Amino acid sequence: MKPVEIKPNIYWVGAIDWGVRDFHGYVTPNGTTYNNYLIADDQITLVDCVKDDFAKYTIESIQNIVDPGKIENVVINHIEPDHAGSLAPIMELAPKATIYITAKGKAGLDRYMDTSGWRFRVVKTGDTLHTGNKTLTFLNTPMLHWPDSMMTYIEEDGLLISQDAFGQHYATAGRFDDEFLTCCSVAELEDAVLDYYANILMPFGSLIKGKIAEIEKLGLKIDMIAPDHGVIWRSDPGKVLNMYLDMANGKAREGVVIIYDTMWKSTALMAQPLMQGIRDENMEVKVIKLRATPMSIAVKEFWKYRGCLLGTPTLNNIMYPSVADFLTHLRGLRPKNRIVGAFGSYGWGGGAVKEAYGEFDRMGLEKVEPGVEIKYRPSLEDEQSCYAFGKAFAKEVRKYHRKF
Ligand code: FEO
Numbered sequence: 001m002k003p004v005e006i007k008p009n010i011y012w013v014g015a016i017d018w019g020v021r022d023f024h025g026y027v028t029p030n031g032t033t034y035n036n037y038l039i040a041d042d043q044i045t046l047v048d049c050v051k052d053d054f055a056k057y058t059i060e061s062i063q064n065i066v067d068p069g070k071i072e073n074v075v076i077n078h079i080e081p082d083h084a085g086s087l088a089p090i091m092e093l094a095p096k097a098t099i100y101i102t103a104k105g106k107a108g109l110d111r112y113m114d115t116s117g118w119r120f121r122v123v124k125t126g127d128t129l130h131t132g133n134k135t136l137t138f139l140n141t142p143m144l145h146w147p148d149s150m151m152t153y154i155e156e157d158g159l160l161i162s163q164d165a166f167g168q169h170y171a172t173a174g175r176f177d178d179e180f181l182t183c184c185s186v187a188e189l190e191d192a193v194l195d196y197y198a199n200i201l202m203p204f205g206s207l208i209k210g211k212i213a214e215i216e217k218l219g220l221k222i223d224m225i226a227p228d229h230g231v232i233w234r235s236d237p238g239k240v241l242n243m244y245l246d247m248a249n250g251k252a253r254e255g256v257v258i259i260y261d262t263m264w265k266s267t268a269l270m271a272q273p274l275m276q277g278i279r280d281e282n283m284e285v286k287v288i289k290l291r292a293t294p295m296s297i298a299v300k301e302f303w304k305y306r307g308c309l310l311g312t313p314t315l316n317n318i319m320y321p322s323v324a325d326f327l328t329h330l331r332g333l334r335p336k337n338r339i340v341g342a343f344g345s346y347g348w349g350g351g352a353v354k355e356a357y358g359e360f361d362r363m364g365l366e367k368v369e370p371g372v373e374i375k376y377r378p379s380l381e382d383e384q385s386c387y388a389f390g391k392a393f394a395k396e397v398r399k400y401h402r403k404f
Contacts (some may be wrong), residue, residue: 004175006232007157007224009040010135013061015054018171023082026199026296030192031171034058034082036226037161039154040065042132044095045073048228049154052085059089064089068093073129075100075136075297076151077163079108083228083254100129102140106149123150137216141165143207147199158223160215164200165208166240168192168230178235191300192230193240196248198199198303199336201298205248250337252306254401256394259298260311261291261322266345266377267311272341273383274309274375276371277331277390283397290322294298295329302330306404307339307397309390314346314373319355327359335363339400342371343386368396380398 003011014035020028034050036048036058044066050058063069071094076084087109091097098119101109121334123129124380129136139151144165152161170192172180180189200209215222225233225240231242256278262268267337271287278285286305288298312323319327342356353373360367372389374382 001057001061003038003064005111006037006234007154007159009152010157010159011038011040011061011065012036012175012226012232013038013046013058014066015050015057016171016173017051017054019169019187023169024254026299027294027334030169030171032169032229033171034168035226035230035232036083037133037226038062038065039134039136041070041134043072044070045075045129046071046090047075047136048077048163049074049086049090050082051082055086055089058086059093070094071097073098073100073131074127075138075152075161076105076109077152077161078146078228079105079112079147080164081112084109084112084221091118100136100138102138102142102148102150102283104142105150107144108148114279114371116288116400118210125150128236128303138294139218141207141211144204144211153220160220160222160225160237162225162227164228166189166193166225166233166244167227168196172231175232176234177239178230189231190243193243194247194304195300196229197244198333200299202299202303203332204346205250205336208244208248212241212248247303250283250404252337252401252404253284253304254398255286255305256285256307256309256397257301257305258285258309258311259307259326260287260304260312260343261313261320262289263313263320264317266374267313267320270345270374270382270386271311271379273378273386274390274393277387277392278394280387281394281398283390283394284329285394290326295326299330299333302338302357303335306337306401307393310340310342312342312344312352312356314344314350314352317349317351319352320344323352326354331363333360335365337404339366339368339397341368341389343373344371344387345376347376350375366400368393
């Protein structure tokens with residue numbers, strides 16, 4: 001791929017993955033990019049690598065600028081294979097290069113690949129690398145989103161290479177946010193940021209707030225944010241910083257997503273009057289059927305709205321498997337600042353709704369009880385109960401939303 005100069009003598013040498021639709025288990029309907037950057041200074045320095053299948057592309061891109069054998073330093077901000085997977089072929093070409101990495105990164109890398117014979121310099125926050133005309137400062141960001149994670153700041157250019165943070169899974173021909181907006185919309189870009197945050201960074205909201213505060217305290221002038229996925233924030237890096245701060249502070253839309261699954265359509269039939277009750281309170285509402293929707297999209301929609309009503313039939317006295325699966329996944333993401341309720345149908349014995357509330361308790365979410373559970377098919381009276389619960393739920397969502 002053709003390198004793109006993003007700052008004087010700093011080039012994007014990454015790869016565009018137009019076709020990936022399953023990124024370690026979650027859907028990427030728009031593909032993704034693996035971004036890495038070459039600093040063509042007195043000391044040639046590569047910041048990050050790409051996924052192993054794309055090694056050829058980054059090597060060809062580097063060759064357009066310099067002989068890869070001349071690389072003296074390789075910075076590994078993050079060891080996950082989509083960023084460090086092509087390190088071995090790079091090191092074959094530049095065997096004398098020094099790898100800059102955190103202590104946890106080094107320990108992890110040793111488990112992923114044979115690092116014997118490679119030179120390392122273990123770095124921590126504040127350590128620097130002078131490449132000639134540029135000064136790279138490292139900033140540890142543990143658990144954003146792996147223990148090894150760090151960012152690299154280049155003082156002379158106000159450039160923050162932020163690794164996964166501030167990224168988006170979106171394959172685009174243009175490398176910058178302003179180029180993206182000539183072919184897509186602000187809403188699509190914001191949705192891609194939200195999707196990424198919800199599925200990868202949701203558990204780390206307080207760490208994100210702390211790290212942004214630390215960056216502010218260090219007084220780093222940030223002119224550009226270059227993540228390892230998606231577009232580079234050139235026109236307005238403050239936009240994505242503010243979006244992250246908002247999300248870390250619990251910002252959500254004042255609305256409800258109804259996420260349900262159904263066996264013989266009884267729980268689906270309940271969703272309709274619930275939705276109507278919410279609408280009649282003049283509140284935004286969206287309805288998602290789980291088996292018809294990839295998990296990561298359901299997670300994104302959950303995260304987008306202040307309230308969620310979860311619908312589950314009872315099967316063998318417990319929750320329907322797809323709903324249980326969703327809640328287990330959600331618990332791992334440690335959602336905060338959301339209000340929830342549950343509904344569902346049963347045949348001869350209920351229990352799923354109670355179980356769902358048990359899961360909400362485990363997650364520490366605000367609840368509106370008792371939900372609605374009905375036998376077999378919803379009767380007219382049952383539909384009225386659903387409608388009433390929808391209205392009551394919307395009122396509670398509105399009240400709760402005012403706290404933020
Ligand atoms: Fe894009 Fe944590 O890897």
